[in-house]
Amino acid sequence: MSILEFVSRINPVAASGAVLVLVGVWGVLARPNLFKIAIATSVMETGVNLVILSTGYIRGRTAPILDSAVAGTATDAAGAAARMTDPVPQALVLTAIVIGLAVTALQLSYAVRLRAAGGGSSIESYGDEKW
Amino acid sequence: MMRRVLVFLAVAGLAWALLPLALGAGVPEAPGALATAYLTDAPEDFGAANVVTAIVVSYRGFDTLGEVAVLFAATAGVGALLTRKRLGLGDAEPEAKPAATEILVTATGLLTGLLVMFGVYIFLHGHLTPGGGFQGGVVIATALLLGLLARPESKLSHGILAAVESLSGAAYVGMGLLGAFLAWGFLDPRALPLGRIGSLVSAGSIPVIYSLIGLKVGAELSGILDALKGDRE
Numbered sequence: 001m002s003i004l005e006f007v008s009r010i011n012p013v014a015a016s017g018a019v020l021v022l023v024g025v026w027g028v029l030a031r032p033n034l035f036k037i038a039i040a041t042s043v044m045e046t047g048v049n050l051v052i053l054s055t056g057y058i059r060g061r062t063a064p065i066l067d068s069a070v071a072g073t074a075t076d077a078a079g080a081a082a083r084m085t086d087p088v089p090q091a092l093v094l095t096a097i098v099i100g101l102a103v104t105a106l107q108l109s110y111a112v113r114l115r116a117a118g119g120g121s122s123i124e125s126y127g128d129e130k131w
Numbered sequence: 132m133m134r135r136v137l138v139f140l141a142v143a144g145l146a147w148a149l150l151p152l153a154l155g156a157g158v159p160e161a162p163g164a165l166a167t168a169y170l171t172d173a174p175e176d177f178g179a180a181n182v183v184t185a186i187v188v189s190y191r192g193f194d195t196l197g198e199v200a201v202l203f204a205a206t207a208g209v210g211a212l213l214t215r216k217r218l219g220l221g222d223a224e225p226e227a228k229p230a231a232t233e234i235l236v237t238a239t240g241l242l243t244g245l246l247v248m249f250g251v252y253i254f255l256h257g258h259l260t261p262g263g264g265f266q267g268g269v270v271i272a273t274a275l276l277l278g279l280l281a282r283p284e285s286k287l288s289h290g291i292l293a294a295v296e297s298l299s300g301a302a303y304v305g306m307g308l309l310g311a312f313l314a315w316g317f318l319d320p321r322a323l324p325l326g327r328i329g330s331l332v333s334a335g336s337i338p339v340i341y342s343l344i345g346l347k348v349g350a351e352l353s354g355i356l357d358a359l360k361g362d363r364e
Contacts, residue, residue, distance in 0.1 A: 011155035018149035022142050029138045051152055056166075058159065063261065064182040066174045067329065081170035084182065086162040088169065091186040095198050098265050098348075102205030105355050109212040112361070116218040 013057065017050025032122045034111035038104055045100040049093045056089030064090070178325035179258045179334040187263065188337045188344075192318035196307070199300065199347060206351045210358045218361055228283035239281035246274035254345030258334040264341040268348025275353040279360060287357045296350040299343040306336050306343070 024044025028037050064087040066080055115121045162170065173185035187195050211217075231239075254267030278285065310319035320335030327333055357363065 009154050015153040018153045066180045086166040087182040088166050090183045102202050105209050106205050109209045113212050
C-alpha cells in the first residue's frame with residue numbers, strides 16, 4: 001500500500017480525535033500537576049467525542065433535521081431519511097459534552113481545595129494515597 | 132524511567148487500538164436499523180423536525196433526566212467544595228478585586244440582554260434547528276459570566292438561582308408524568324398536541340421540556356461560575 005493510498009483512507013475527524021485522546025492520556029499519566037491533569041481529561045473527552053461523532057457521519061448526507069433542504073416538501077419523511085446522517089452518535093455526544101463539563105468543574109474544584117489546604121498542586125505531594 | 136516506559140506503552144497501545152477507527156473502520160455506508168427507525172419515526176410520531184432533539188428529549192428522555200441530575204450533583208459538589216470557610220479564607224476581609232476596564236463594562240451592558248435573548252431563542256427552537264436546552268443554557272450562563280467579570284464585587288442571588296433550578300427541574304418531571312398519564316409513557320411528548328411539523332408550536336411537549344432544561348442548565352452553570360469565584364459564604 002503506497003503512502004498516498006494510506007493517507008486517503010484516513011478519516012480526518014476520527015484521526016484528529018484519536019490524536020487528542022492520546023495527548024489527553026499522556027497528560028493524565030505523565031504530568032504531575034493536578035490542574036494539568038484536569039485539563040488533559042478535558043482534552044481526552046474532546047477526542048473521544050470526535051471519534052464517536054465520526055462514526056455517525058455518512059458521506060454525502062446532511063444533518064438529521066427535516067426541513068426543505070432534505071425533503072423538497074416537508075412531508076416526504078421516508079425519502080428524507082435516506083439523505084440524513086446517523087443521529088444516534090450526535091445525541092450520545094451531546095450528553096457526553098455536558099457530563100464532561102460537570103466532571104471538569106468538579107475536578108478543578110478538588111484541585112483548588114487541595115491546594116488551599118496546603119497540599120500543593122502536584123500529585124507527587126500526595127504520596128500517602130499511593131497503593 | 133520505568134514509569135516513562137509504562138506511559139509510552141500505554142499511549143502506544145491505545146494508538147494501536149484507535150488506528151482502525153482513524154482509518155474509518157466505524158463509518159457505515161448507511162445508518163443501522165435503529166438510526167433508520169429514528170429518522171423515519173421521529174417526524175411522524177412526534178412531529179419533531181430535529182431528530183437529534185427527538186432522541187435526546189423523548190426516545191432517550193430518561194437518560195437526559197439522569198444527565199440533568201448528574202449536572203445538579205456536580206453543581207452541588209462544586210458549591211460545597213468552594214466556600215470561603217472550606218478554602219481557609221474564614222472571616223478574613225475579602226481582598227479588593229481589580230476593577231474591570233471600561234470596555235468590558237460597556238460591552239457587558241450592551242451584550243447581556245442580547246445573549247440572554249439568543250440563549251432563549253436557541254432553546255425555544257431546539258426541535259427545529261441545531262440547538263436546544265443545553266446549548267441555550269450555556270449561552271445564558273455566558274451572559275452571567277460577563278456580568279461577574281464586569282462587576283467582580285457583585286453577588287448572584289442564590290435564592291433566584293435555586294428557585295429557577297428547582298422549579299424547572301420539578302416542571303421537567305411534571306411534564307414527564309403528564310406524558311405517562313395522557314399518552315403512552317413517561318416523557319412521551321404526545322401529551323400535548325403535535326401541531327404542524329416545522330412550526331414553532333409543534334412536537335408536543337418537546338419544546339416545553341427543552342426550554343425547562345435550558346433554564347435549569349443556565350441556572351446550574353451560573354451557580355458553578357459563581358462558586359468558582361471562590362467568595363461564597
